[in-house]
Amino acid sequence: MNTLATLAQLRAFNQQAAFNRWAGIEITRAETGSAELSLAWRAEFGQYAGFMHAGMVGALIDTACGFAAATMAGRVLAVHYSVNCLRPAVGERFIARARVIKPGKTQVFTACELYAVQNGEEKLVATGETLLTPVGDGV
Amino acid sequence: MNTLATLAQLRAFNQQAAFNRWAGIEITRAETGSAELSLAWRAEFGQYAGFMHAGMVGALIDTACGFAAATMAGRVLAVHYSVNCLRPAVGERFIARARVIKPGKTQVFTACELYAVQNGEEKLVATGETLLTPVGDGV
Amino acid sequence: MNTLATLAQLRAFNQQAAFNRWAGIEITRAETGSAELSLAWRAEFGQYAGFMHAGMVGALIDTACGFAAATMAGRVLAVHYSVNCLRPAVGERFIARARVIKPGKTQVFTACELYAVQNGEEKLVATGETLLTPVGDGV
Amino acid sequence: MNTLATLAQLRAFNQQAAFNRWAGIEITRAETGSAELSLAWRAEFGQYAGFMHAGMVGALIDTACGFAAATMAGRVLAVHYSVNCLRPAVGERFIARARVIKPGKTQVFTACELYAVQNGEEKLVATGETLLTPVGDGV
Numbered sequence: 153m154n155t156l157a158t159l160a161q162l163r164a165f166n167q168q169a170a171f172n173r174w175a176g177i178e179i180t181r182a183e184t185g186s187a188e189l190s191l192a193w194r195a196e197f198g199q200y201a202g203f204m205h206a207g208m209v210g211a212l213i214d215t216a217c218g219f220a221a222a223t224m225a226g227r228v229l230a231v232h233y234s235v236n237c238l239r240p241a242v243g244e245r246f247i248a249r250a251r252v253i254k255p256g257k258t259q260v261f262t263a264c265e266l267y268a269v270q271n272g273e274e275k276l277v278a279t280g281e282t283l284l285t286p287v288g289d290g291v
Numbered sequence: 292m293n294t295l296a297t298l299a300q301l302r303a304f305n306q307q308a309a310f311n312r313w314a315g316i317e318i319t320r321a322e323t324g325s326a327e328l329s330l331a332w333r334a335e336f337g338q339y340a341g342f343m344h345a346g347m348v349g350a351l352i353d354t355a356c357g358f359a360a361a362t363m364a365g366r367v368l369a370v371h372y373s374v375n376c377l378r379p380a381v382g383e384r385f386i387a388r389a390r391v392i393k394p395g396k397t398q399v400f401t402a403c404e405l406y407a408v409q410n411g412e413e414k415l416v417a418t419g420e421t422l423l424t425p426v427g428d429g430v
Numbered sequence: 431m432n433t434l435a436t437l438a439q440l441r442a443f444n445q446q447a448a449f450n451r452w453a454g455i456e457i458t459r460a461e462t463g464s465a466e467l468s469l470a471w472r473a474e475f476g477q478y479a480g481f482m483h484a485g486m487v488g489a490l491i492d493t494a495c496g497f498a499a500a501t502m503a504g505r506v507l508a509v510h511y512s513v514n515c516l517r518p519a520v521g522e523r524f525i526a527r528a529r530v531i532k533p534g535k536t537q538v539f540t541a542c543e544l545y546a547v548q549n550g551e552e553k554l555v556a557t558g559e560t561l562l563t564p565v566g567d568g569v
Numbered sequence: 570m571n572t573l574a575t576l577a578q579l580r581a582f583n584q585q586a587a588f589n590r591w592a593g594i595e596i597t598r599a600e601t602g603s604a605e606l607s608l609a610w611r612a613e614f615g616q617y618a619g620f621m622h623a624g625m626v627g628a629l630i631d632t633a634c635g636f637a638a639a640t641m642a643g644r645v646l647a648v649h650y651s652v653n654c655l656r657p658a659v660g661e662r663f664i665a666r667a668r669v670i671k672p673g674k675t676q677v678f679t680a681c682e683l684y685a686v687q688n689g690e691e692k693l694v695a696t697g698e699t700l701l702t703p704v705g706d707g708v
Contacts (some may be wrong), residue, residue, distance in 0.1 A: 157550070170337040171344035198309040205310040206353045206369040211346020218345075230345040231676055232649060232700055234373035234512060236539050236559070238532040253518040253557060258675040258702065259648055261514050261557070279531060279539070281514070283649055283700070285675065370537055371510060371561055373651060375678050375698070377671040392704060393655040397536040397563065398509055400653050400696070418670060418678070420653070420698070422561070424512055424536065448615040449622040476587040483588035484635075484647040485628020492623045508623040512651035 156184060157222040165222065172215065175208075179219060186251040187219035193244050204241035209266060209278045216248035217262035217282030224255045225286040231259070233282040241277040242269030250282075260284045295323060295392035296361040304361065308354075314347075315353060325390040326358035332383050343380035348405060348417045356401035356421030363394045367423040370398070380416040382407030389421075399423045434462060435500040443500065453486075455493060464529040465497035471522050482519035487544060487556045494526035495540035495560030502533045506562040509537070513558040521546030521553070528560075538562045570578075573601060574639040582639065586632075592625075594632060602670040606638035610661050618703045621658035626683060633665035634679035634699030641672045642703040648676070650699040658694040660685030677701045 157165070159182040166172050166179055175197075181188040191212060198206040214233045221228045250264035266278040296304065298321040305311050305318055314336075320327040330351060338344040353372045360367045389403035404415040435443065437460040444450050444457055453475075459466035469490060477483040492511045499506045528542035544556040572583065576599040583589050583596055592614075598605040608629060616622040631650045638645045667681035683695040 165339050168339040169344065170335045171347060172338075174335040176388065195314040196309045199311075200304050200307040200366075205308065205350065206357075206372065207346065207350020208310060210349040210353065210372065210374070211344065214345045214349065227339075229379075230376050231347065232375050233345065234371065234559075234651070235349070235369075236371050236531070236561070237369050238539060253514070254554075255299075261516060263557075276532075279541075281512075281557075283514070373512070373698075375670070375700070377678060392653070393693075400655060402696075415671075418680075418698075420651075422653070435639065443617050445616040447622065448613045449625060450616075452613040474587045474591040477589075478582050478585040478644075483586065483628065484631045485624065486588060486601065488627040488631065488650065488652070489622065489624020492627065496623075505617075508652075508654050510651065510653050511623065512649065513627070513647075514649050515647050 156224060157226055161277055162187065162219050171211070177215060182219060182223055184223050185220065187223060189216045189248040191246045193246065204246065206235065206237055209237060210235040210280065211242050212246060212248045213264045213266055213278065213280035214282050216250035216264045218284060219282045220250035220252050220262050221260040224252055225260050227287045228260060228284040229287055231283045231285050233280060235278060235280040237278050239275065239277045241266070241268055243270045245269040247274065257286055258270070260286065265276060295363060297367055301326065301358050301361055311354065317423060319356060321362055323362050324359065325388070326355055327428050328355045328358070328387040329341060330385045332385065343385065345374065345376055348376060348380050349374040349419065351385060351387045352403045352405055352417065352419035353421050355403045356419070357423060358375035359389035359391050360368040360399040360423045362374060363391055364399050364425040366426045367399060370422045370424050370425050372419060372421040374419040376417050378414065378416045380405070380407055382409045386413065397424055399425065432532050434502060436503055440465065440497050440500055450493065450510050456491060457497060460497060460501055465494055467494045467497070467526040469524045471524065471562040482524065484513065487515060487519050488513040488558065490524060490526045490532055491542045491544055491558035492560050494542045494547060495529035496562060498528035498530050498540050499538040499552055499562045502530055503538050505565045509561045509563050511558060511560040513556060517553065517555045519546055519555040521548045523547040525552065534560065536563055538564065545556065573641060574643055574660060579604065579636050579639060588628070589632065592605045596636060599636060600641055601640050602637065604633055604640060605634070606633045606665040608663045610663065616617040621663065623652065623654055625636060626654060626658050627697065629665045629695035630683055630695065631699050631701060632682045633667035633681045634697070637667035637669050637679050639699045641669055642677050645677060645701040646704055648700045648702050652695060652697040656692065656694045656696055658683070658685055660687045662686040664691065675702055677703065680681040
């Protein structure tokens with residue numbers, strides 16, 4: 153398995169990703185096997201009815217899973233991910249909490265919950281899973 | 292089942308979605324049971340290595356599936372979707388082609404292929420599936 | 431939402447399913463929103479290398495999810511399910527623990543862990559998710 | 570990539586799997602990148618309402634995908650699979666047709682359609698996807 157990525161390294165990865173910078177994704181916590189993201193709502197994340205677009209919901213889940221995997225496996229690439237849209241994703245802020253279910257040399261299994269925060273209350277709006285593959289030290 | 296959405300209606304739905312406007316998603320084709328999207332590459336869609344972010348890959352797949360479903364079921368919401376990242380998504384343009392696998396009163400099953408276009412050549416970079424639910428005439 | 435199914439009703443459902451009787455699935459626990467199954471290993475559950483066949487792994491996950499959903503929604507049918515095969519499924523006994531992530535009138539989201547028991551120790555061998563739809567009182 | 574498996578080798582793999590022997594799965598066709606299975610209905614495959622159990626539906630999909638993958642990658646193990654239950658799976662016979670979407674050294678992406686045959690007519694009852702990993706020559 154590759155070198156573990158620290159919180160500082162994850163934040164550097166996060167800044168290297170143009171999409172993450174555009175969205176304003178912040179890494180708020182990371183430990184070996186888990187990571188947490190936070191994103192402030194902006195209108196341009198919306199679908200036709202003004203909820204967060206399912207694509208953005210998935211992007212947050214996939215990104216949080218990637219950082220959770222990176223804490224155990226360094227640089228990773230998503231192979232497969234899936235998203236359950238439980239409720240309309242409406243909030244002032246969104247928090248994604250991901251964890252590694254099982255690490256591995258060629259496959260890292262992760263899972264994530266996405267919460268919308270409104271008036272200080274968290275509500276679970278989506279869950280998801282990502283299967284990632286480590287890319288080696290050279291990438 | 293709801294009223295079918297025409298290409299003109301799909302384009303109106305597309306313009307109502309702030310995320311789609313930000314990304315610059317265009318609907319290039321729609322028939323009963325299928326839809327095609329096109330997106331010109333921009334740097335802000337990138338992940339750390341400069342490929343299209345898996346979240347954007349999924350957003351295109353989910354969006355194309357939603358439009359394919361809308362041709363048979365009107366307004367829909369994604370319930371679940373999954374994304375297979377087959378190859379690094381690198382191209383000047385991306386084309387998502389989605390189709391309805393099975394329509395239904397409460398569940399519409401769809402599938403999609405995502406192609407990257409580079410130097411006039413299409414390459415399959417991702418596949419995905421979306422399960423959607425019609426939201427009724429009022430939405 | 432339909433009437434909740436009690437443990438006794440779940441056991442009756444379980445006996446109505448010929449596949450469950452063939453496999454020897456037992457429902458060991460059920461509360462509102464969760465259910466637990468147990469299955470003793472038999473050689474005919476095996477794939478080529480003698481591990482539990484991924485199809486049986488999925489069958490246990492899907493079945494446990496269905497019973498968890500039934501505790502909140504009565505009779506249900508699986509719409510979609512997915513299975514993560516984390517490790518070779520080898521054991522004397524298998525325990526599947528499923529829970530409802532979110533109930534709903536047309537969609538019930540559930541998740542499940544599958545454990546292999548060997549020499550009294552439980553090991554997580556697979557995880558999965560099932561999306562189910564209630565079928566109404568008449569079924 | 571490993572050695573390709575021929576139809577004769579696939580049939581030998583099929584006979585090595587106790588579950589496949591119990592079910593009576595037959596491999597009716599295999600080419601590089603695709604495989605077809607056939608299964609005659611038996612009552613013990615049923616769920617509570619007498620349809621084919623979703624677990625059996627998934628087992629056929631996963632098995633067909635595994636054989637399709639084996640035509641390009643030799644011995645494989647399922648890492649992840651998903652199943653869409655489109656219609657009640659009712660028939661005298663079931664045919665699963667799987668194909669490789671993309672082969673790879675550590676990940677083989679496959680997809681499958683499952684048809685129920687009744688009175689000589691095929692009806693699509695389920696679709697699914699399996700992600701597999703080659704296990705090397707030693708297994």
